[in-house]
Amino acid sequence: MPTIISHIAVPLALGFGLGKRKISEHLLCAGVLASVLPDADVIGFKFDVQYASQFGHRGFSHSLCFAIVLGLIAAIMHRKLDSSRMAAFLFVSLCAASHGLLDALTDGGLGIALFWPFDNTRYFFPWNGIEVSAIGRGFFSMRSLSVLASEFRWIWCPAILLCSILYFFNRERKTAA
Numbered sequence: 001m002p003t004i005i006s007h008i009a010v011p012l013a014l015g016f017g018l019g020k021r022k023i024s025e026h027l028l029c030a031g032v033l034a035s036v037l038p039d040a041d042v043i044g045f046k047f048d049v050q051y052a053s054q055f056g057h058r059g060f061s062h063s064l065c066f067a068i069v070l071g072l073i074a075a076i077m078h079r080k081l082d083s084s085r086m087a088a089f090l091f092v093s094l095c096a097a098s099h100g101l102l103d104a105l106t107d108g109g110l111g112i113a114l115f116w117p118f119d120n121t122r123y124f125f126p127w128n129g130i131e132v133s134a135i136g137r138g139f140f141s142m143r144s145l146s147v148l149a150s151e152f153r154w155i156w157c158p159a160i161l162l163c164s165i166l167y168f169f170n171r172e173r174k175t176a177a
């Protein structure tokens with residue numbers, strides 16, 4: 001996985017780029033939570049769940065299906081999230097799906113069970129430029145600095161760019177209106 005901090009780059013970029021009127025603070029918080037929640041599956045290691053199992057790390061919780069389920073829950077709770085049903089569904093699904101997709105760009109561990117429950121194959125993208133972070137230990141090591149540098153380059157820089165583009169187009173549209 002990229003470090004947990006870097007997964008929140010996606011909701012933050014979308015949220016700040018699209019602005020509070022489209023993505024409320026509550027919806028942004030739900031998106032941030034959805035972007036990190038898939039890694040709660042590491043708890044399985046404590047209970048001897050095999051990494052390669054569908055319930056292991058990068059298994060079902062990293063699938064598109066799981067992301068859609070989180071989106072549906074958000075859609076049901078849309079009033080609490082100060083959002084329309086559709087915006088809540090799309091934003092939370094996208095933030096959750098981005099987790100697995102970013103993990104599939106890393107250079108270590110097993111791939112992502114992207115199409116669970118229809119297919120338990122673990123997938124990577126053909127390009128794996130993001131350095132994988134260690135699970136649970138060694139966060140403050142030289143290797144971690146290298147991981148953070150890799151994430152800054154391949155996740156945070158594109159996220160800042162995306163945020164700026166969205167912000168720019170949002171502002172243009174507002175000015176035109």
Ligand SMILES: [Zn+2]
Pocket residue numbers: 001002038039058062099100103
């Ligand atoms: Zn992950």
